[in-house]
Amino acid sequence: MPPVLSKILDVKQFMLKSTKRKVISGAVIAVILYLLKIRLTKSKTENMKVKRDEKKGKGNVDRMFLKRILKLLKIVIPRLNSPEILDLVLLTASLVARTFLSIYVANVNGQIVRAIIEQNLNMFLQRILKLGVVAIPASFVNSFLDYLNKSLAIRFRKRLTQHFHDIYLNDMIFYQLSNLDSRVANPDQRLTADIEKWANSLSQIYSNFSKPVLDIILFSRKLAELVGYQGPMYVILYYLISGFLLRFLSPPFGKLTAIEQRLEGDYRACHSDLVYHSEEIAFYRGHAWEKTRITNSFNNLIGHTGQIILKRLYMGVFDSMLVKYGAVMVGYAVVGLPVFGSRRVEYLKSVNNDPSAITRDYVRNSSLLINLAKAIGRLVVSYKEIQQLAGYTTLVAELDEVLKDLINGKYMRTMLQSNENQPGYFAQKQSLVSMNRGQIVETENTIKFEEVPIISPNNDILAQKMTFEIQPNMNCIVTGPNGCGKSSLFRILGGLWPISSGKLYRPHIDKLFYIPQRPYLPAGTLRDQIIYPHTKLQMLRKKVSDDDLTELLRLVHLDYLVVREGGYDKCNDWNDVLSGGEKQRIAMARLFYHKPVFAILDECTSAVSMDVEATLYQTAKMLGITLFTVSHRPSLFKHHDYMIQFDGEQGWNFKKIEHSSE
Numbered sequence: 001m002p003p004v005l006s007k008i009l010d011v012k013q014f015m016l017k018s019t020k021r022k023v024i025s026g027a028v029i030a031v032i033l034y035l036l037k038i039r040l041t042k043s044k045t046e047n048m049k050v051k052r053d054e055k056k057g058k059g060n061v062d063r064m065f066l067k068r069i070l071k072l073l074k075i076v077i078p079r080l081n082s083p084e085i086l087d088l089v090l091l092t093a094s095l096v097a098r099t100f101l102s103i104y105v106a107n108v109n110g111q112i113v114r115a116i117i118e119q120n121l122n123m124f125l126q127r128i129l130k131l132g133v134v135a136i137p138a139s140f141v142n143s144f145l146d147y148l149n150k151s152l153a154i155r156f157r158k159r160l161t162q163h164f165h166d167i168y169l170n171d172m173i174f175y176q177l178s179n180l181d182s183r184v185a186n187p188d189q190r191l192t193a194d195i196e197k198w199a200n201s202l203s204q205i206y207s208n209f210s211k212p213v214l215d216i217i218l219f220s221r222k223l224a225e226l227v228g229y230q231g232p233m234y235v236i237l238y239y240l241i242s243g244f245l246l247r248f249l250s251p252p253f254g255k256l257t258a259i260e261q262r263l264e265g266d267y268r269a270c271h272s273d274l275v276y277h278s279e280e281i282a283f284y285r286g287h288a289w290e291k292t293r294i295t296n297s298f299n300n301l302i303g304h305t306g307q308i309i310l311k312r313l314y315m316g317v318f319d320s321m322l323v324k325y326g327a328v329m330v331g332y333a334v335v336g337l338p339v340f341g342s343r344r345v346e347y348l349k350s351v352n353n354d355p356s357a358i359t360r361d362y363v364r365n366s367s368l369l370i371n372l373a374k375a376i377g378r379l380v381v382s383y384k385e386i387q388q389l390a391g392y393t394t395l396v397a398e399l400d401e402v403l404k405d406l407i408n409g410k411y412m413r414t415m416l417q418s419n420e421n422q423p424g425y426f427a428q429k430q431s432l433v434s435m436n437r438g439q440i441v442e443t444e445n446t447i448k449f450e451e452v453p454i455i456s457p458n459n460d461i462l463a464q465k466m467t468f469e470i471q472p473n474m475n476c477i478v479t480g481p482n483g484c485g486k487s488s489l490f491r492i493l494g495g496l497w498p499i500s501s502g503k504l505y506r507p508h509i510d511k512l513f514y515i516p517q518r519p520y521l522p523a524g525t526l527r528d529q530i531i532y533p534h535t536k537l538q539m540l541r542k543k544v545s546d547d548d549l550t551e552l553l554r555l556v557h558l559d560y561l562v563v564r565e566g567g568y569d570k571c572n573d574w575n576d577v578l579s580g581g582e583k584q585r586i587a588m589a590r591l592f593y594h595k596p597v598f599a600i601l602d603e604c605t606s607a608v609s610m611d612v613e614a615t616l617y618q619t620a621k622m623l624g625i626t627l628f629t630v631s632h633r634p635s636l637f638k639h640h641d642y643m644i645q646f647d648g649e650q651g652w653n654f655k656k657i658e659h660s661s662e
């Protein structure tokens with residue numbers, strides 16, 4: 001009977017010998033079967049869910065993942081002579097060096113044991129010295145590997161971030177991403193945390209994947225030389241079967257990671273909202289409401305994370321059983337091969353039946369085998385890491401795809417669609433909409449709407465096709481009830497919203513300047529608040545000095561700010577230190593600095609006292625700026641010559657204002 005078969009029979013005998021052992025083995029088998037059953041029922045329902053998601057590519061290791069990762073790889077490694085390739089070459093060289101060093105150390109280990117058994121002090125000391133010498137390059141290689149991994153992750157992150165910054169911060173894409181398209185809920189989270197995690201995960205995967213593959217080849221070759229080809233073959237076969245089993249049992253971790261990241265983003269957004277709107281919330285005493293929202297969001301995140309770790313727990317049980325303990329059994333079978341295997345006679349003859357030589361070979365072989373087993377184990381386990389990478393890849397690639405759609409003038413929106421079979425019920429529908437089916441024509445100094453309707457991104461018609469023309473010095477006021485589309489008219493004029501039909505004639509965007517009700521005050525100096533979005537250099541090129549800025553501040557009655565705040569170079573959190581009216585007046589100073597042909601003033605003086613408001617409008621006109629104002633205040637009518645009046649039911653009217661001669 002072959003020795004392996006007799007061993008198996010021995011084990012069977014051993015298991016059946018005592019009732020206690022029988023009970024334990026029965027229980028273990030029952031637990032395994034039960035877990036398998038749970039997994040099978042779960043995987044049935046999960047499979048149904050996952051199949052639905054798979055179509056959309058929700059973070060599974062599939063064809064879509066491969067397509068997306070290849071696209072992203074082209075971004076992070078653009079050329080064959082990119083520095084990333086050099087890092088990869090160095091990384092591969094270090095991995096090879098480490099494997100050879102491990103083989104060398106395994107050899108020396110065997111020799112040390114032999115020296116002990118032979119009680120040969122000289123040989124023992126020499127081998128110890130050898131180990132000491134090899135420790136120098138080995139330590140360097142280990143640290144260098146770690147460094148290269150991190151450096152590669154930074155390079156990947158830098159490339160990808162630059163790629164996204166170039167698209168996201170180009171023109172108005174950042175606006176369109178959060179206002180027109182509904183696919184990416186938290187672009188900030190994707191651009192910061194998700195990209196970083198993707199880059200780290202990718203650089204780790206290269207080592208975690210290529211190193212074991214390399215180790216498997218080199219260790220197997222060495223082991224085959226020493227114990228025959230069956231040794232490494234049994235080990236690899238064992239791991240292939242366990243890998244297949246693990247793949248079958250493993251939950252869709254990629255998809256779960258993608259969901260976790262999304263929930264993380266939602267939770268972070270809740271906190272950002274609270275910080276951003278803290279004053280309003282504090283006045284409303286809205287803390288209880290906010291607490292509920294934040295807590296719910298946090299609980300969703302924690303609940304999901306809890307589910308993941310539970311899934312990891314049961315996967316950990318299978319991992320340990322198959323990869324750790326099962327592998328040890330296979331390992332012993334393999335190191336026993338020279339002494340118990342088919343070539344035992346040959347082997348024992350070659351070592352003259354010398355126990356010290358057998359021990360040396362045993363130590364060397366087991367050391368090689370441990371390394372081989374570890375390498376295969378890492379390869380099997382790295383499947384989980386690939387799943388995780390698939391999750392991050394979904395998030396990053398999805399952002400890229402949405403941005404590309406926006407560049408190509410397309411956006412996707414979740415819209416409600418009435419259900420013909422069930423009146424009163426609405427179905428959610430996502431559809432890709434083409435922007436700018438209308439036409440934009442650039443003029444010298446004229447604004448003209450020709451049959452342009454005001455349609456919101458949700459496809460709601462706010463105003464029927466509009467036709468009117470505004471020339472410089474035709475100051476125009478826009479009025480109408482709340483939500484009728486006054487600001488939307490300017491969103492279309494400014495190119496923020498697409499034009500669905502008709503023709504829009506307008507001067508170059510530099511000749512239009514928009515001032516909203518809540519002006520944006522960027523982080524920066526007092527000077528930056530006035531000249532935004534110009535830089536100091538652009539201001540100097542425009543031949544404007546700080547004294548000129550003081551003059552502008554005087555026009556808006558804010559010249560006291562220069563002294564109060566300690567000069568133009570003083571940085572401050574301007575949103576906090578300025579009152580509502582001061583912020584609006586800063587914005588008017590900004591308008592006077594830029595002196596555009598047309599100023600779009602969207603309720604931008606609502607917090608300014610009436611007398612100051614009147615001087616602001618007069619100054620603007622004096623500077624030759626044509627006003628295009630949204631306001632409900634009748635006191636402002638006198639500064640304008642024309643009026644666009646919305647009726648709130650899609651109707652509108654463009655007419656000349658008849659001023660009574662006072």
Ligand SMILES: Nc1ncnc2c1ncn2[C@@H]1O[C@H](COP(=O)(O)OP(=O)(O)OP(=O)(O)O)[C@@H](O)[C@H]1O
Pocket residue numbers: 179180456457458462481482483484485486487488489
């Ligand atoms: N990004 C968007 N996506 C979808 N709908 C939007 C968007 N922004 C605004 N709307 C909708 O368009 C409609 C018109 O909004 P708009 O801001 O033009 O109103 P308005 O006339 O300026 O109102 P108000 O006087 O209150 O400022 C509103 O019903 C609003 O909900």
